[in-house]
Amino acid sequence: MAKILGIDLGTTxxxxxxxxxGEPKILENQEGNRTMPSVAATSKSNExxxxxxxxxxxxxxPKNTIFSVKRLIGRNFDDPEVQRDKAWLPYDIQKSENxxxxxxxxxxxxxxxxxxxxxxxKLKADAEAKVGETITEAVITVPAYFDDSQRQATKNAGEIAxxxxxxxxxxxxxxxxxxxxxxxxNEKIVVYDFGGGTFDISVLEIADxxxxxxxxxxxxxxxxxxxxKKIIEYLVEEYRKQDGIDISKDxxxxxxxxxxxxRAKHELSTAFETEINLPxxxxxxxxxxxxxxxxxxxxxxxxxxxxxxxxxELVKNTVAEAGLKISDINEVILVGGQTxxxxxxxxxxxxxxxxxxKGINPDEVVAVGAAVQAGxxxxxVKDVLLLDVTPLTLGIETLGGxxxxxxxxxxxxxxxxxxxxxxxADNQTSVEIHVLQGERPMATDNKTLARFILDGIPPSPRxxxxxxxxxxxxxxxxxxxxxxxxxxxxxxxxxIEASTQLSKEEVERLKQEAAVHAEEDLQKRExxxxxxxxxxxxxxxxxxxxxxxxxxxxxxxxxxxxxxEAIKGVKExxxxxxxxxxxxxxxxxxxKIGQSMYNQENGKPDNPDAER
Amino acid sequence: xxxxxxxxxxEEGAASVSEDVxxxxxxxxxxxxxxxxxxxxxxxxxxKDEIKRFSEFGKFATENxxxxxxxxxxxxxxxxxxxxDEQSQRGLYLIRQQLDDVLRQYGxxxxxxxxxxxxxxxxxxxxxxxxxxxxxxxxVEELGPGYFLHEKLxxxxxxxxxx
Numbered sequence: 001m002a003k004i005l006g007i008d009l010g011t012t013x014x015x016x017x018x019x020x021x022g023e024p025k026i027l028e029n030q031e032g033n034r035t036m037p038s039v040a041a042t043s044k045s046n047e048x049x050x051x052x053x054x055x056x057x058x059x060x061x062p063k064n065t066i067f068s069v070k071r072l073i074g075r076n077f078d079d080p081e082v083q084r085d086k087a088w089l090p091y092d093i094q095k096s097e098n099x100x101x102x103x104x105x106x107x108x109x110x111x112x113x114x115x116x117x118x119x120x121x122k123l124k125a126d127a128e129a130k131v132g133e134t135i136t137e138a139v140i141t142v143p144a145y146f147d148d149s150q151r152q153a154t155k156n157a158g159e160i161a162x163x164x165x166x167x168x169x170x171x172x173x174x175x176x177x178x179x180x181x182x183x184x185x186n187e188k189i190v191v192y193d194f195g196g197g198t199f200d201i202s203v204l205e206i207a208d209x210x211x212x213x214x215x216x217x218x219x220x221x222x223x224x225x226x227x228x229k230k231i232i233e234y235l236v237e238e239y240r241k242q243d244g245i246d247i248s249k250d251x252x253x254x255x256x257x258x259x260x261x262x263r264a265k266h267e268l269s270t271a272f273e274t275e276i277n278l279p280x281x282x283x284x285x286x287x288x289x290x291x292x293x294x295x296x297x298x299x300x301x302x303x304x305x306x307x308x309x310x311x312x313e314l315v316k317n318t319v320a321e322a323g324l325k326i327s328d329i330n331e332v333i334l335v336g337g338q339t340x341x342x343x344x345x346x347x348x349x350x351x352x353x354x355x356x357x358k359g360i361n362p363d364e365v366v367a368v369g370a371a372v373q374a375g376x377x378x379x380x381v382k383d384v385l386l387l388d389v390t391p392l393t394l395g396i397e398t399l400g401g402x403x404x405x406x407x408x409x410x411x412x413x414x415x416x417x418x419x420x421x422x423x424x425a426d427n428q429t430s431v432e433i434h435v436l437q438g439e440r441p442m443a444t445d446n447k448t449l450a451r452f453i454l455d456g457i458p459p460s461p462r463x464x465x466x467x468x469x470x471x472x473x474x475x476x477x478x479x480x481x482x483x484x485x486x487x488x489x490x491x492x493x494x495x496i497e498a499s500t501q502l503s504k505e506e507v508e509r510l511k512q513e514a515a516v517h518a519e520e521d522l523q524k525r526e527x528x529x530x531x532x533x534x535x536x537x538x539x540x541x542x543x544x545x546x547x548x549x550x551x552x553x554x555x556x557x558x559x560x561x562x563x564x565e566a567i568k569g570v571k572e573x574x575x576x577x578x579x580x581x582x583x584x585x586x587x588x589x590x591x592k593i594g595q596s597m598y599n600q601e602n603g604k605p606d607n608p609d610a611e612r
Numbered sequence: 613x614x615x616x617x618x619x620x621x622x623e624e625g626a627a628s629v630s631e632d633v634x635x636x637x638x639x640x641x642x643x644x645x646x647x648x649x650x651x652x653x654x655x656x657x658x659x660k661d662e663i664k665r666f667s668e669f670g671k672f673a674t675e676n677x678x679x680x681x682x683x684x685x686x687x688x689x690x691x692x693x694x695x696x697d698e699q700s701q702r703g704l705y706l707i708r709q710q711l712d713d714v715l716r717q718y719g720x721x722x723x724x725x726x727x728x729x730x731x732x733x734x735x736x737x738x739x740x741x742x743x744x745x746x747x748x749x750x751x752v753e754e755l756g757p758g759y760f761l762h763e764k765l766x767x768x769x770x771x772x773x774x775x
Contacts, residue, residue, distance in 0.1 A: 022654075044731075044749045049733060053734060056768055057738050061738075252739060259683070260683075288691075288694040379647075
């Protein structure tokens with residue numbers, strides 16, 4: 001079955017996603033961007049432009065660059081909303097034959113759905129280029145407050161673009177799908193969508209089979225753009241105070257200011273202060289002038305507080321309209337780029353007394369949800385295919401009492417992983433496989449799932465045998481651990497029932513413990529590794545001296561023996577640094593053995609420096 | 613006679629039930645096999661994609677850095693013509709050249725929009741429209757250069773266009 005495209009057809013920007021490998025994935029467009037301006041234009045040279053290109057020439061072609069057509073689609077010309085927008089939209093709008101809306105682009109009048117179809121057609125073409133196959137079906141999102149006529153018009157836009165529209169779904173519902181909240185029956189969810197140009201609130205209730213919209217609210221003319229405007233106004237004013245010049249009249253200065261304002265807004269979401277630095281912003285009789293000003297997060301929050309406060313009031317109203325109290329709300333979802341602002345996240349958290357869901361990119365969450373819906377239609381999301389993950393790391397105990405992971409936590413199952421291990425001592429003929437579960441680096445701090453022994457390993461120097469250990473966990477969480485000696489093919493295995501499955505609370509508790517002990521656990525592990533290295537170094541050194549035999553002078557042998565003693569002295573202590581430097585010194589000393597042997601080969605004396 | 617029929621009915625009944633079950637099992641099996649093949653194919657495709665992704669990543673890893681640097685480069689563009697002292701101007705020019713040379717190694721190319729060229733939204737962004745002694749729709753002035761990263765336009769040239 002071909003892929004179905006999930007589309008967020010936004011007022012200012014659009015995005016699209018498909019389900020790939022069971023996961024929704026945003027598709028980049030031809031320009032390499034994850035979102036696209038919902039703009040179409042007929043250029044001065046009569047070329048049809050859509051998306052970013054259309055936006056780039058909007059300043060020189062305002063009458064023929066159609067943006068925000070979503071404000072008009074499916075509406076009657078006499079709608080107060082249409083009349084209000086007509087007053088500020090730069091392109092021509094007229095009443096159509098049947099009382100609807102028509103816009104002029106180039107030398108023709110178009111229905112709003114024809115304009116949206118151009119945007120959708122570009123999304124279709126770019127998606128097909130990205131996935132390498134034809135896409136004929138789509139799921140398109142609309143605001144929850146859209147009426148039948150607006151929904152039908154949106155559907156028509158999809159069909160004009162060449163799609164069979166499988167479904168029109170509500171934007172807040174898509175957001176809930178994206179977070180998987182549609183499975184939480186009877187819960188009440190608020191979606192707080194603060195986009196570029198509009199602010200939408202929806203109160204949803206999860207029914208048995210559907211997501212019900214209890215109420216909607218918001219402000220169709222409140223968005224992140226208003227925040228940018230406020231910042232620009234502030235900067236223009238500050239500069240006027242500084243140099244007495246109004247830079248808003250200068251096209252380039254204003255453009256730079258806009259970009260700086262946006263950059264500052266983004267930075268202040270993570271930093272408490274930012275610098276707006278615009279050299280050569282303008283010039284006057286005395287020469288070039290510069291504008292550099294610091295802006296704090298506090299100042300930004302002060303500037304936009306009225307907008308945020310308004311949004312909170314609107315949320316309260318909308319929840320009341322649903323016949324609910326704030327305390328009835330179980331989950332809150334944040335949508336729209338502007339919700340990245342800490343002040344907004346704080347305001348929402350404070351209002352509802354809970355953390356809102358914001359893990360998914362707020363600019364993309366609606367498209368992701370549309371793709372989830374598309375995936376359900378495609379059959380990609382069969383219940384039977386819902387895969388689990390193993391919540392805790394699984395591994396075995398290795399040299400020094402350390403736990404070596406074989407399957408990391410959060411690995412999707414069913415899965416199988418193998419690793420090759422070896423022996424710790426010369427002539428070791430059996431290995432004990434101690435199967436562990438947990439997050440702590442030291443074996444004793446984790447849970448023992450099983451122990452078994454594989455014997456019959458041919459006597460060999462330590463580190464030579466190859467024992468392949470395979471962990472295989474099936475979809476039901478049953479773990480099989482097998483150990484095979486590659487030389488003899490001798491095998492031993494054990495099967496561990498999933499009755500060792502821990503509850504969600506226990507898993508959380510174990511993870512917390514690991515976090516709390518992380519520091520000391522790390523030190524323990526470093527110490528163990530240092531000691532292992534030390535032992536290995538001693539073993540190799542003794543072996544090297546033995547093998548060199550008569551070819552190496554007694555001085556060198558004594559020096560090496562001294563370094564070995566030095567290591568033995570610190571090995572049992574807990575000074576990692578001391579162990580490491582003792583090992584390093586032995587290593588240097590050992591090199592002299594090789595040097596000496598090569599010198600003898602070449603007839604050079606052992607100590608060339610002494611001759612001088 | 614009746615008993616025989618009954619037995620036959622039951623046998624036929626049993627046979628048809630078992631046929632239904634078989635048909636259903638066949639469907640289920642086909643479903644599962646199809647799903648399995650699909651998942652395997654998705655995975656293989658993902659791996660192929662990953663090779664592409666890594667090479668893309670290598671090329672465009674610097675993209676974010678470059679985008680941030682562009683504002684700095686813009687400042688140089690503005691500064692150079694404004695410096696009245698010849699040595700200072702040359703100094704700034706040389707610093708800009710240094711930057712340019714480094715960026716070129718990483719695949720950054722500057723595009724300059726010349727006055728008189730037709731405005732092309734694939735390369736330019738119109739910042740303002742002005743009255744000018746030039747053909748309508750042509751570039752009057754470049755306010756800032758555009759930049760390509762390999763074959764991707766990461767910042768269009770900013771221009772003033774004739775009305």
